Amino acid sequence: MKKERRAFLFFLCVFLMSAGEDFFEKGLDFYKQKRFLLAIGAFKNAVEMGNKDPRLFLLLGNSYVGIDDYDKAIETYQKGLQGALPMAYYGVYYFNLAYTYGLKKLYPQAITTFDQALAYDTNLTYAYWYKGMLYYKLRDKTNTIREWETYLTVNPTGPQNENIRRALELLRDPNFTFPDGLVQNPMDRSTNTEPTVTEPLVDITGALGDYKPEDKEKAEDTSLEEIEK
Numbered sequence: 176m177k178k179e180r181r182a183f184l185f186f187l188c189v190f191l192m193s194a195g196e197d198f199f200e201k202g203l204d205f206y207k208q209k210r211f212l213l214a215i216g217a218f219k220n221a222v223e224m225g226n227k228d229p230r231l232f233l234l235l236g237n238s239y240v241g242i243d244d245y246d247k248a249i250e251t252y253q254k255g256l257q258g259a260l261p262m263a264y265y266g267v268y269y270f271n272l273a274y275t276y277g278l279k280k281l282y283p284q285a286i287t288t289f290d291q292a293l294a295y296d297t298n299l300t301y302a303y304w305y306k307g308m309l310y311y312k313l314r315d316k317t318n319t320i321r322e323w324e325t326y327l328t329v330n331p332t333g334p335q336n337e338n339i340r341r342a343l344e345l346l347r348d349p350n351f352t353f354p355d356g357l358v359q360n361p362m363d364r365s366t367n368t369e370p371t372v373t374e375p376l377v378d379i380t381g382a383l384g385d386y387k388p389e390d391k392e393k394a395e396d397t398s399l400e401e402i403e404k
Contacts, residue, residue: 199226206234211241229264231255233271240275248275266296274305282309300330304339314353320346 202217218235221228232255239248252272260268273288286309289302307322323339330336345351 196221196226196228198224199228199231202234202238206238209241211238214238215242229255229258229260232258233264233268236271236275240271240278245275245279249279262295266292266294266299269295270299270302273302277305277309280312282313285309297329300326300333303329304333304335307339311353316346316351316353 198217198221202214202221205211205214205217215235215238218231218238221231222235232251236248236251236255239245239251249272252268252275256265256268256272269288269292273285273292276282276285276288286306289306289309292299293302303322303326307319307326310318310322320343323343326333327336327339333339
């Protein structure tokens with residue numbers, strides 16, 4: 176009887192692991208198609224099945240950002256950070272968490288979290304650009320200049336370098352004041368239409384380009400049937 180029970184538990188674990196992998200792969204396909212509602216449903220099923228892929232909560236959080244549910248995205252990234260992640264993933268999680276704090280206009284919290292991302296991965300140089308944007312929103316000229324000068328140093332061929340150099344010239348002017356619209360904030364998804372900001376979140380599956388979802392309508396149970404196909 177004990178042997179039979181152990182065998183049953185073993186096959187149950189194998190079944191759940193396989194199902195969790197299937198849901199994760201389906202979620203990944205939906206994510207790449209920018210069908211974020213379906214991706215969320217599939218990724219959540221993968222979580223319930225015990226899938227341990229270190230990308231799971233990252234992509235689930237990104238999917239919530241894709242439908243502008245920033246609170247859920249923050250909660251999801253935090254859950255991922257509470258797990259046993261490989262060291263290489265912590266910087267990415269903190270970067271996307273910081274970016275989402277920025278979307279929520281929680282600027283000091285976003286700055287602190289970008290610093291955590293850089294502590295894990297110094298290659299996340301966009302954090303200096305975004306921190307400059309956040310300090311600009313806080314009307315902190317000194318730190319805005321510092322962050323953007325750092326960005327130019329660590330990423331001398333970055334796509335925003337010419338814009339940043341022009342902005343720095345204005346900021347260094349002794350008569351500078353903070354008018355509205357000096358520099359567009361790439362975290363403002365409602366106004367960001369410039370092609371230079373194509374992927375605000377770190378996306379380890381490859382650039383999504385335009386982040387607009389294909390299925391932003393309200394989720395219904397019937398629409399999630401496709402997850403099972």
